[in-house]
Amino acid sequence: MMSLEELLSLPTIDKQLDYLFNYIDDLLIFGDFDSVDDNILEFIKECKSFDLYIGFLTITFRYKDKLRNIEKLQKKAVDVGQTVMSFKDTLSTINGLLSDNVIKIKSRKEKLKKLI
Numbered sequence: 001m002m003s004l005e006e007l008l009s010l011p012t013i014d015k016q017l018d019y020l021f022n023y024i025d026d027l028l029i030f031g032d033f034d035s036v037d038d039n040i041l042e043f044i045k046e047c048k049s050f051d052l053y054i055g056f057l058t059i060t061f062r063y064k065d066k067l068r069n070i071e072k073l074q075k076k077a078v079d080v081g082q083t084v085m086s087f088k089d090t091l092s093t094i095n096g097l098l099s100d101n102v103i104k105i106k107s108r109k110e111k112l113k114k115l116i
Contacts, residue, residue: 001035001038001039001042002020002023002024002039002042002043004042004043004046004047006019007019007020007052008047008049013049013051013052016049016051016052016055017051017052017055020052020055020056020059021055021059023039024036024039024056024059024060025059027039028059028060028062028063033063033066033067036060036063036067037067037068037069040056040060040067040069040070040072040073041069041072043056043073044072044073044076047080048080048083049080050077050080050081050083050084053073053076053077053080053081053094054077054093054094054097056073056077057073057074057077057094057097057098058097060073061097064099070099071099071101071102074097074098074099074102075102075105075106077094077097077098078090078091078094078098078102078106081093081094087106087110091103091106091107
């Protein structure tokens, strides 16, 4: 299991992204999709860095059809993105990394917020 504490303790976002990429990419290359899915669940519990979400989504993009928790990662990435920018800017930043289903769900929720 990837240590989120170790990941976040690295001094720069570049080093954090390198750690994330090397760890997750090795699992994906060896076809250990269950471990990647487990890491997704741990990651979304604690991580608040939109940059790391973008990195995780980018690393897993080619394998998204093999990962059962990918939509959870995508949804959480949209939520975390909205802590640093608008919903519209968040979607424009990571749109190509999201499934159509996640975009529809999040867009509906955003429209409902505006009505309330």
